[in-house]
Amino acid sequence: MPDVNTEPEPAAKSGRTAPTDQGxxxxxxxxxxxxxxxxxxxxxxxxxxAAGISKPTLYAYLGSKAELYRMCMRRVTEALIEAISSVVSEDLPIEEQLWRGLNAFFSFVARFRDEWRVLYQQVVWQEGPAGDEAVATRRLLLDNVTELLGRAAVRQGNPLGTDELRGLSTALVGAAESLSEGLIDHPGQRPEDTSRQLMNLLWQGLGGLLHGEVWPGVSPAGT
Amino acid sequence: MPDVNTEPEPAAKSGRTAPTDQGxxxxxxxxxxxxxxxxxxxxxxxxxxAAGISKPTLYAYLGSKAELYRMCMRRVTEALIEAISSVVSEDLPIEEQLWRGLNAFFSFVARFRDEWRVLYQQVVWQEGPAGDEAVATRRLLLDNVTELLGRAAVRQGNPLGTDELRGLSTALVGAAESLSEGLIDHPGQRPEDTSRQLMNLLWQGLGGLLHGEVWPGVSPAGT
Amino acid sequence: MPDVNTEPEPAAKSGRTAPTDQGxxxxxxxxxxxxxxxxxxxxxxxxxxAAGISKPTLYAYLGSKAELYRMCMRRVTEALIEAISSVVSEDLPIEEQLWRGLNAFFSFVARFRDEWRVLYQQVVWQEGPAGDEAVATRRLLLDNVTELLGRAAVRQGNPLGTDELRGLSTALVGAAESLSEGLIDHPGQRPEDTSRQLMNLLWQGLGGLLHGEVWPGVSPAGT
Amino acid sequence: MPDVNTEPEPAAKSGRTAPTDQGxxxxxxxxxxxxxxxxxxxxxxxxxxAAGISKPTLYAYLGSKAELYRMCMRRVTEALIEAISSVVSEDLPIEEQLWRGLNAFFSFVARFRDEWRVLYQQVVWQEGPAGDEAVATRRLLLDNVTELLGRAAVRQGNPLGTDELRGLSTALVGAAESLSEGLIDHPGQRPEDTSRQLMNLLWQGLGGLLHGEVWPGVSPAGT
DNA sequence: TATGAATGAGAATTCATTCAT
DNA sequence: TATGAATGAATTCTCATTCAT
Structure with missing residues (x-):
């Protein structure tokens, strides 16, 4: 969804928007x-x-409401994964990867609020096949994060078990999702601040944090 | 949760089913x-x-669908908070409190799956007064966790700012919520395992974990 | 319904109100x-x-909602007829009878607003047997007025046909009913004023009124 | 009333039933x-x-039951006022105007029984905005009659006060409404007969009538 | 007798979805 | 292709009325 907000060329050619624009x-x-x-x-x-078309046309394009929603989710998920992946290159230090990833995520949330909410809403969707697909869409994000952590673990010379990894990434994603609500509710809040909060927790752990240790990568007062 | 909050009616009169049973x-x-x-x-x-009663009776008891849902949430929230609070006494070491709290939470989820899902669903409920109440219900949980962490921080001699605390508890709750899905989906999974995963992350931080450090309270191999 | 507003003896004997009071x-x-x-x-x-009893008791007394309403109508009708009859004695001059009757009617309306509205509401009630009875109740009033006019006509030496009489009383009652709305809507309005308006119309006819003739019984400025 | 206000659609396109037909x-x-x-x-x-359509279609056209009823009232009111106005031209003698007006009214009632009943029913409608509109609809009729009488009074050189006028028209309308019930209940009855009855009362007044005087416009024996 | 509790039957309203054009 | 018009199927909620006690 890097296309979001893309206004299709200042001057629309003729009186009719191209078919793709419909979509x-x-x-x-x-x-x-x-x-x-x-x-x-x-x-x-x-x-x-809102789309400026008739309902039959809408159905012609997507078939059903559920399908339309799923499509939205899929697009948003892909855009989000892309947004994160594009800044997290494997050759960076692991801390840096994590930091950049979090930053990308929270920036995405702050910038594409609606898109994120569409994704976040479906957290609990339990309706047969349609729901399965929805869950699968969500899993995609989780898989990516898991892979990220897996690579990191390997690089640190301490490969973790599958379950272990899955658990870590699940927790990480959950924590991030939960924090994202703050960004949604307070548009003024800066994504970096949220990232830092989570980074501190992730890197130092509560144990360290409570002893006043913070992640050295960012100064407590710095942005 | 059927056991929680059940006040057994001072004196069960005769053979008539007590009205509370309906409820x-x-x-x-x-x-x-x-x-x-x-x-x-x-x-x-x-x-x-499912309740074995007629619709009018249902309405006589709860008034409206939204109200019924809200009541369910409220009950579950209280039960959950009670379940956690009852094992986390202030005079325990902070680690112990955390460990016990997580354990209580995941045990609750595993034991009262449906109840938990009711709570988890309302994550996104944005409709006027009903939604406000739903959000409030959720916030209650968060407030409790925040308070817990706040006390802990103070005890460690390192009081954290309000925002900082809020962020930590939000992240913690989010992580726990997210992990709870695993328990729901795989009924065989043991709550303690999930607790330990999160405890490790929380206590050692990712930084430590990736270097093979785990929370000393549980042995890495222990189940 | 002369009983309306009758508070059943300042001091209710024992703890239980007498059965009649229930009614x-x-x-x-x-x-x-x-x-x-x-x-x-x-x-x-x-x-x-509002009656301070339970619904089953209510049903025990009246059987059904429709029946209850009909009873109300019947009582009110009787009270109204009584109120009018009691001031219209046959031996008075016809004009005087008319004037007194109108006055009694509008005073009743002004004094027993609720009672009158119950009667007025059922104007159009068309539901099989229940409605028939309702219409019958209403007809009672009409019959009384018709009889009044009939006697008057005879006394004036100009007996009118049945249809003619019925038409006159129907018109008269309709006019009065219609005017009663003003009394209901403006509680301050004096019943005599309304009576006089109608009396003028009835006695002089529009023809006369438009030529400035009014019923000599009341001076235009008088009460 | 099906004929009133029916604008025959400038150009009935093809074989498709014009949308207005549905309405x-x-x-x-x-x-x-x-x-x-x-x-x-x-x-x-x-x-x-009864309309041969589905409920959703019904709602698509009128929005709600109350709205539908209000629309019905409005249409009928307009048709009735039109029916009366069209025969009562200001330059006619006042008696003639009255006579024609009454005739038009009773003819309308006799001819469009259902329509009239819809109007007559709403006599007592006291529910918030919907009721307000209903009352307004009724008032429209009253206003027209009041205006009629007002002009007549002025022409007779005897202008009446506002309250006086209002009272007269209220009485007149009430009398007519009341008499209309006879036409409804006895379909065979001729509207002119009812008109004459009321005309006699209005023009001669009871006083005159009881002395055998009738409105000279119609012979006492004439039908 | 009096009632707390229960319900059968129905009413208004909505919405995803599809023809006929 | 695109759509105005139409609908089947629910869904929430209400109310007069009746048992069991």
Missing amino acids: EKIFAAAVSIFAEHGYHKTSMDEIAE | EKIFAAAVSIFAEHGYHKTSMDEIAE | EKIFAAAVSIFAEHGYHKTSMDEIAE | EKIFAAAVSIFAEHGYHKTSMDEIAE
Whole structure:
């Protein structure tokens, strides 16, 4: 979703927007409204209207409400993973990777609030096959983080078990998700501050933190 | 949770089923179904049927679907907080408090799966007054954890700022919530294992963990 | 319904109100609430509560909501007819009878607003047997007025046909009913003023009125 | 009333039923059923079925039951006022105006029974905004009559006070409404007869009538 | 007798989804 | 292709009425 907010060329050629734009308009509208009202309280009428098309057209493109939502999730997930991956190169020191990753994540949340909310909402979605897919979408993010940590562990010469790794990344993602709410609720808050909070916890652990140790990578007062 | 908060009615009169039983039946059914289908996909018909009563009776007891859900949340929250508070006494060493708290939490989740899911679902509920209450309910949990950490920090001689504390507890709760999903999905999994994973992360930090340090309270190989 | 507002002896004998009082309480409550909300928007719960009894007791007394309403109507109708009849004695001059009757009617309306509204509401009630009875109750009033006019006509030596009489009384009652709304809406308004307006119209006719003739019985400026 | 206000759609396109037809069908059905059962005992299901459409369609057109009823009232009121106004031209003698007006009114009632009943029912409607509108609708009729009488009074060189005028028209409308019931109940009855009855009362007054005087415009024996 | 508790039947309203054009 | 119009299927909530005690 690096395309979000992409205004399709200042001057639209003719009177008709290209077919692809249709799709973009739909997604933009859907994401915005899903984020605002949640899946269930969002009606297809709303989306159609916001997208400036008719409902039958909407259905022609996506087939069903659930499918549309899933598509939104998929796009957002991909964009988020891309946003993180692009700044976390394997050859950086592990701390640096972590720091950059967190920063990328919280920046994404702060910048694409609606997109993030669409993702966050589906945390608990339990409806048969549709839900499975939704869960799978979410797992994608987790897999990426797990892989990241796995590589890091190996590099530190201390390979962890699969379960161990999974647990760590699950915890990490959960912590990040939870903190993201603060960014959503207080638009003024700076993503770096949130990153640092989490980085401190992750790197020093509570044990260290309570003894006044913080992650040396950022000065407590620095930004 | 059927056992929590059940005041056994000072004197059970005669053979007539005590009115409270109805209430319990309703809550049991509601929690179970809300957990299964989520708030929106759950109909009052379903709950009434599961509770073995008629819909009007259901409404007589709880007033409205939203109210019923809120009541469920409130009960579960209280039970959860009670479960944690009862094992975390202030005079214990801070590590011990943390360990016991996590254990109590994950045990609760494992034991009262449905109850926990009801709570977890409301993560994203943004509808006027009903939503406000839902958010408040959730905040209660967070407040308790924050207070816990606050006391701990003070005891360690390193009082943290409000924001700092809030951030830590938010992260902690998020991590725990996230890990709880594993317990839900794999009923065989032992809560202690999950606790230990998180304890390790919390106490040693990722930094330590990756160097093979684990929380000394549990042996790395121990189950 | 001369009993309306009759507070059943300052000191209720024992702890239990006499059974008859039950009935009165019920009617008082019913009339008040029917008047306030109308038949359909009034619930039996409301009436029971206002009467200070339980719903089963309410049903024990009256059998059904429709029956209760009909009883209310019947009582009010009788009270109204009594109020009018008691001041219209046959041996008075016809004009005087008319004037007194109108005055009695509008005074009743002004004094027993709720009671009157119960009667007025059922103007259009068309539900099989229940409605028939309701219409019959209303007809009672009309019959009385018709009879009044009939006697008057005979005394004036100009007996009118049945249809003619019926038409006149129907018109008269309708006019009075319609004017009663003003009394209901403006509690300060004096019943005599309304009576005089109608008396002028009835006695002089529009033809006369428009030429400045008024019923000589009351001076235009007088009360 | 199906004929009133029907703008025949500038150009009926093809074989597709014009959308307006739906609207007409709905109104026809609604008026008929509201007249039959009254507002409260009428269900939207009934109306939808009678109109040969589905409930959602019904809602798409009118929004809500109350709104639908209000629309019906409005239409009927307008039609009635139009029916009367169209025959009462200001330059006619006052008697003639009155006579024609009454005739138009009773003819309307006789011809559009259901329509009239819809209007007559709302006499007592006291629920917030919906009720306000209902009362306003009724007042419209009253205002028109008041204005009529006002002009007449002025022309007769005897202008009446506002209250006086209002009282007269209120009485007149009430009398007419009341008499209309006879036309409803006895379909065979001729509107002119009812008009004449009321005209006699209005023009001669009871005083005159009882002395055998009748409005000279119609012969006493004439039908 | 009096009632706390329960309910069958129904009512308004909404929404994802699909024709006919 | 794109859509105005239509709907089947629910869903929340209410109320007159009745048992069991």
